[in-house]
Amino acid sequence: MKLRFLGIIPNTPVDDSPTIWLDDDTGDVLIQSYRATEDEVKACQEIGSIPGHSTDVPDHETIVRLPAVMLKYMPRPEDGNGEVPRT
DSSP: OOEEEEEEOTTOOTTOOOEEEEETTTOOEEEEOEEOOHHHHHHHHHHOSSTTOOOOOOTTOOOEEOOGGGGGGSOOOTTSSSOOOOO
16 A cells, blocks of 8 residues: 555644545545544435435444545546546
8 A cells, every 4th residue: 555645634733633645556535534423424314325325334434524624635536527436
């Protein structure tokens, strides 16, 4: 795995550090951020995603809250159509 640091929340204190890395081998993004609250998870489940897809969050997944200021560090798809290819 070859990770590249992309960014950390500006003016972050030493022990509160939302951070983003990119796996150059896979294109995956790794995010350290705030764990979503129980109310936020419930709201996500109420909204859902696509019809017929479970709204449960599996034990091997979690929902994180990424501060808006961190979006500037997110890589953009190279094809420009707004979709990120999934492999």
